Amino acid sequence: MTRSILRAAEWTLGVDIDEEAAQSMSAVCLTCGRQSAASAGDRLAVEVWALKHTGLHPGHRRYKATAETHWRVTPAEGNPYRESDDRHDRADE
Incomplete structure (x- = not known):
């Protein structure tokens, strides 16, 4: 051979x-450090989490989104x- x-x-x-x-995605609140659950292939779930978090904490408006x-x-x-x-x-x- x-x-x-x-x-x-x-x-x-x-x-x-x-x-x-x-693909997985998650977000972290830059004010308090709370993090969304990682969501495989569902960006909308992470976006909804961030909007709800801001709704409960109006001063928390900045997030770090991470996609893998x-x-x-x-x-x-x-x-x-x-x-x-x-x-x-x-x-x-």
């Missing part, structure tokens, strides 16, 4: 759309690994 070394291959970086890698997105690298057209992309998560590849 012969082994080859790839000197250059094109890859594509993008958002991982796997359901287990859903997972990325995935996939072989681009012409990359030899594209043919075996179905095994992209295997540790031995």
